[in-house]
Amino acid sequence: MKSTELTAEESTNEFAGNGATPLIRLEGVTKVFLTDEVETHALSGIHLDIREGEYISIAGPSGCGKTTLLSILGLLDTPSGGSYALKGNEVANLSFAERARVRNREIGFIFQSFNLIGDLSVFENVELPLTYRGMSAGDRKALVTEALERVGMAHRAKHLPSQLSGGQQQRVAVARALAGRPAILLADEPTGNLDSRNGEAVMSLLRELHQGGATICMVTHDERFAQHADRTVHLFDGRVVEDRMAA
Amino acid sequence: MVQDLRFAVRQLFKAPGFTIAAVTVLALGIGVNTAVFSLVNTLFFASPAYGKPHEVVQLFSQDKKNPKKFRGFSYPTFLDIRKQNTVFSDAMSFNLSLIGIGQKGDTRRAFAAIVSSNYFSVLGVPLARGRAFLPEEETPGRNARVATVSYRYWQKQDLDPRVIGSQVLINGRSFTIVGITPKRFTGTMQILSPEVWLPMSVYDQVANNFEPQNKTAIGDRTGTQLRIIGRLKPGITAAAAKPALEGLAANLEKAYPVEQKDQTFTVRSVPTNTVSNNPAADSGLNAIAPLLLGMAVVVLLVACLNLANMLLARGTARRKEIAIRLALGGNRWRIVRQLLTEGFVLAVLGGAGGLILGLWSSDLLVGSMRKLMPLDIVWLTGPSPTILAATFGFCLLGTLMFALGPALKISRTTMMTDLKEHPGEDVVRRRWKFLPRNPLVVVQIAFSLALLTAAALFIRGAGKAASVDTGLKPGASYLLEVDASLAGYDSKRAQELYRNLNQRLAALPGVEHASISSIIPFGMFELTRKVQRAGLHPGPDAKPTTAADGLAFETAWNSVGADYFSTVGLPVIRGRVFTEAEATQPGPKVAIIDEVLAKKLWPEGDALGQRIQYAAENAPSAQGSGSAHAGRSADLSEDEKQAETIEIVGIVPATRHALFEKEPVGGIYLPFARGFQSDVSFFVRFHSLAPGNEAITADLLRRTVRDVDASIPVISLRTFAQHLDSNLDLWLVRAGAALFSIFGGLALGLAIVGLYGVKAYSVARRTREIGIRMALGAKPTAVLRLIMGEGLLMLLSGIALGLLLAAATGKILSGILYEVGAFDPIAFTAAPTLLAIAALIATWLPARRAAALNPVEALRYE
Numbered sequence A: 001m002k003s004t005e006l007t008a009e010e011s012t013n014e015f016a017g018n019g020a021t022p023l024i025r026l027e028g029v030t031k032v033f034l035t036d037e038v039e040t041h042a043l044s045g046i047h048l049d050i051r052e053g054e055y056i057s058i059a060g061p062s063g064c065g066k067t068t069l070l071s072i073l074g075l076l077d078t079p080s081g082g083s084y085a086l087k088g089n090e091v092a093n094l095s096f097a098e099r100a101r102v103r104n105r106e107i108g109f110i111f112q113s114f115n116l117i118g119d120l121s122v123f124e125n126v127e128l129p130l131t132y133r134g135m136s137a138g139d140r141k142a143l144v145t146e147a148l149e150r151v152g153m154a155h156r157a158k159h160l161p162s163q164l165s166g167g168q169q170q171r172v173a174v175a176r177a178l179a180g181r182p183a184i185l186l187a188d189e190p191t192g193n194l195d196s197r198n199g200e201a202v203m204s205l206l207r208e209l210h211q212g213g214a215t216i217c218m219v220t221h222d223e224r225f226a227q228h229a230d231r232t233v234h235l236f237d238g239r240v241v242e243d244r245m246a247a
Numbered sequence B: 001m002v003q004d005l006r007f008a009v010r011q012l013f014k015a016p017g018f019t020i021a022a023v024t025v026l027a028l029g030i031g032v033n034t035a036v037f038s039l040v041n042t043l044f045f046a047s048p049a050y051g052k053p054h055e056v057v058q059l060f061s062q063d064k065k066n067p068k069k070f071r072g073f074s075y076p077t078f079l080d081i082r083k084q085n086t087v088f089s090d091a092m093s094f095n096l097s098l099i100g101i102g103q104k105g106d107t108r109r110a111f112a113a114i115v116s117s118n119y120f121s122v123l124g125v126p127l128a129r130g131r132a133f134l135p136e137e138e139t140p141g142r143n144a145r146v147a148t149v150s151y152r153y154w155q156k157q158d159l160d161p162r163v164i165g166s167q168v169l170i171n172g173r174s175f176t177i178v179g180i181t182p183k184r185f186t187g188t189m190q191i192l193s194p195e196v197w198l199p200m201s202v203y204d205q206v207a208n209n210f211e212p213q214n215k216t217a218i219g220d221r222t223g224t225q226l227r228i229i230g231r232l233k234p235g236i237t238a239a240a241a242k243p244a245l246e247g248l249a250a251n252l253e254k255a256y257p258v259e260q261k262d263q264t265f266t267v268r269s270v271p272t273n274t275v276s277n278n279p280a281a282d283s284g285l286n287a288i289a290p291l292l293l294g295m296a297v298v299v300l301l302v303a304c305l306n307l308a309n310m311l312l313a314r315g316t317a318r319r320k321e322i323a324i325r326l327a328l329g330g331n332r333w334r335i336v337r338q339l340l341t342e343g344f345v346l347a348v349l350g351g352a353g354g355l356i357l358g359l360w361s362s363d364l365l366v367g368s369m370r371k372l373m374p375l376d377i378v379w380l381t382g383p384s385p386t387i388l389a390a391t392f393g394f395c396l397l398g399t400l401m402f403a404l405g406p407a408l409k410i411s412r413t414t415m416m417t418d419l420k421e422h423p424g425e426d427v428v429r430r431r432w433k434f435l436p437r438n439p440l441v442v443v444q445i446a447f448s449l450a451l452l453t454a455a456a457l458f459i460r461g462a463g464k465a466a467s468v469d470t471g472l473k474p475g476a477s478y479l480l481e482v483d484a485s486l487a488g489y490d491s492k493r494a495q496e497l498y499r500n501l502n503q504r505l506a507a508l509p510g511v512e513h514a515s516i517s518s519i520i521p522f523g524m525f526e527l528t529r530k531v532q533r534a535g536l537h538p539g540p541d542a543k544p545t546t547a548a549d550g551l552a553f554e555t556a557w558n559s560v561g562a563d564y565f566s567t568v569g570l571p572v573i574r575g576r577v578f579t580e581a582e583a584t585q586p587g588p589k590v591a592i593i594d595e596v597l598a599k600k601l602w603p604e605g606d607a608l609g610q611r612i613q614y615a616a617e618n619a620p621s622a623q624g625s626g627s628a629h630a631g632r633s634a635d636l637s638e639d640e641k642q643a644e645t646i647e648i649v650g651i652v653p654a655t656r657h658a659l660f661e662k663e664p665v666g667g668i669y670l671p672f673a674r675g676f677q678s679d680v681s682f683f684v685r686f687h688s689l690a691p692g693n694e695a696i697t698a699d700l701l702r703r704t705v706r707d708v709d710a711s712i713p714v715i716s717l718r719t720f721a722q723h724l725d726s727n728l729d730l731w732l733v734r735a736g737a738a739l740f741s742i743f744g745g746l747a748l749g750l751a752i753v754g755l756y757g758v759k760a761y762s763v764a765r766r767t768r769e770i771g772i773r774m775a776l777g778a779k780p781t782a783v784l785r786l787i788m789g790e791g792l793l794m795l796l797s798g799i800a801l802g803l804l805l806a807a808a809t810g811k812i813l814s815g816i817l818y819e820v821g822a823f824d825p826i827a828f829t830a831a832p833t834l835l836a837i838a839a840l841i842a843t844w845l846p847a848r849r850a851a852a853l854n855p856v857e858a859l860r861y862e
């Protein structure tokens, strides 16, 4: 029904098919929500390749499908159509448990509202994905300590999230996302709940991580932060309308 | 305050689901308490339905040499006491007797109180209608055929005013009704009421067979038929009356050194659950009252814990509202008051539901009791002020128990975190993480396990009681109970009638054997006699230790027909059965004893062919008859005087005589002709009983009785299996099992609902956390494990604590359990298993829901 538009979008995706297998390849991904007999086309024919080491920022007006796209990238949600290959492997047919496994090993999430578990200490929060991986306590400790040091929160390891400021909480969330050395960090408006000073701090942290080789895909409204990325993808009404490399 | 109340009602209306759940939980908890309380209150605490009950005491005749021994009074002694005492404003005497009431065909058994003429005036009871007995209606020999009937009797006659002056047939004789007792009056006992009251002058005609040892005529000073109840003069206490009564006893002993030997008098409050010569007779039942109340309170406790949990959960959800109120300057006390008011409104609603539930269920209990009791049960339904007050008390107690804690806890929340945090996130640092999250649920589980184990112990007991082996193998037998004396027969004619009836029954088509028996095992009555080897008469101060020295043994007594042993399937081990002649005509003194008695009397030798005799009442005897029943001493009838000895002609296997018999007591059988009783049962053994033919068979048996004499009332007719099943002791055990099952079931249900609620609520509250965990790579099984694991921790701690409580409960109950150890392994396995299964399901359901959450939606959950 929307096939004519598909070809139009394809042309904007300059990097598709170039070079080695991309880390992530989305082809014609659509997402339709059905609520109360109303169909919402959150995503309509998304083509997107993400290569290792890239720092992508996704921008677009509210409701254009940014979060939906990130959920699909993070295997939290499944596309209604199209295909999604992660490291060259199609993820469509994975079971619940396998998807959980992939999320655990390959994906690191950073949320707008931090989403730390209030009951667990900073250390335990960061440790959680490693625990799900079945890693030994010693290995976990090493990785957690390393991650917390990287975000400068090692001295707060025993605190509860509620005892930290928002910026600190987000840094812990970043540590949690990167502790397991995932293939890609997915950040949905990581600065949305922070003041500009704390926002800057988190953004420069992401920048540092990127420089250290991490692949990052970040949703942001903020033009200033979008410029941190090498590449900006603009969504509008569930479609990629622009995809350009930073100058 | 009114504003608080209005707001509380509005709050509850806003959350109808919560309100309905809370009111239901409370209604169950309060209902059980109301039911148990109204029963216990009526049985033990309610003041009797007579005037100034604190002045009314029972007089007991106590043996000075053996202070545990009490006996009744003779009528002449009563007259002396009434006249000579200085402490009573007046004293009356009475006894209970089992009578046959009504027309030929539908004679039923009922209890009558045979009373002195001042009975009602001493009790301070004005009759509802008619008049009290006249002094001349009391005089022995006057034989005044007048009766007062109970209000219920009158109700059964549709409150017809013409009942006064009408005739009622009692034991086949016509009595004129002269009075009707008031509605609430139940005689000297609570709940259990005689149906008719008869004047003392008819004693010898009416009290013919109920207590056969009291064959002494009413005018005889050696009798012990009567209980005496006196009304103390105003200002005289029981303690103050003591010296005067002891002096009176001493005077009477001087005047009648034989009859009053060693007797002294003492007064105690009137036992309300028995009619007895022994002031301690009530204590057995009294022990049960706190037990029942205790169990019921535990159910209320579990209900309240449950509710406290619900309120806490609701409070957590309302934390933001409360934090805002605090932020706006509301003080903490106001908020506690508001929450308590809400709790109280819930409690009152629950109390109203509980009251209805409680009254309804106690009616149910009484109804089931009524079917089995020959006594009239006067159970006034409807809320009495006491019950209302008690229910209100339970509401208050409930409010405190379930609402205060949460109110204090919720109102203490720090404003900061609550305004800042996501609603529903648990921000408290739990220092002891290995402890279960929700101690209230743990306590609920523990208490319900204790009750459940108690229920399991009782159910085990009931199971054992229902399948207890009597030792008899009567096959397809009917039991036909008749009492010719209720039709006015004397013993000589009755004897003849029974012989005739026995022959006819045996000759019926399909009948294999038929035999008369005066006592049926597991029946309402037992008779016991002391027997010893013949020719030995140890003095009252002798202390024989062996049967050879003259030690006597309390033994179960029965008198039976010639065909009895083949009818009930008891093989004769040695010797022979009674001949037809022995069974029907007084002849040589012979007896058959069971192995147990044989072993006791002749531990080494052979009892067969030996001679025994009845021992004197006060003869030294072996202790521990093992029978919990108040066995009555059998009749020393006619020519059976102590000096005469009885030859043992046969030895049969031992049988069980009563459900509550701890060890076989030994038994002696006499030929029926030598041990006549007017109330007898015929075992009628058929070759086989085709199912579905019960009505026809019963009709055949009834017709046979009618053919012999249409005026003979058939008191009961049922198969032996039905007889065992309707045994009053078994009912008691079953009622215990049912009651505790209800307690245990309710507590289990509440605890499981509580556990489910807590888990479901926690899953809802932690939806976002679960989403986060899923995003971080938690597999569905990991989520399932997370929720189940926490539930399991609660369950295991609850079971551990519960087993301790259960052990304590078992210990407390051990006295009233039927043949079940306090730590019965089956009960102690079954109860936790049942609890664990239910609890696992209750945690699995929310856990499964958690595992199936959509991570995207869960993350969005606020």
Ligand SMILES: Nc1ncnc2c1ncn2[C@@H]1O[C@H](COP(=O)(O)OP(=O)(O)OP(=O)(O)O)[C@@H](O)[C@H]1O
Residues within 6 Å of the ligand: A033, A034, A035, A040, A041, A042, A061, A062, A063, A064, A065, A066, A067, A068, A069
């Ligand atoms: N679970 C859902 N059910 C129905 N519709 C949904 C659901 N999730 C998202 N949508 C719809 O899909 C569209 C895209 O939503 P999405 O959350 O991806 O937007 P967004 O670009 O992240 O917006 P914002 O910048 O405000 O976060 C919206 O129209 C939204 O209403």
Ligand SMILES: [Mg+2]
Residues within 6 Å of the ligand: A066, A067, A068, A188
């Ligand atoms: Mg979004």
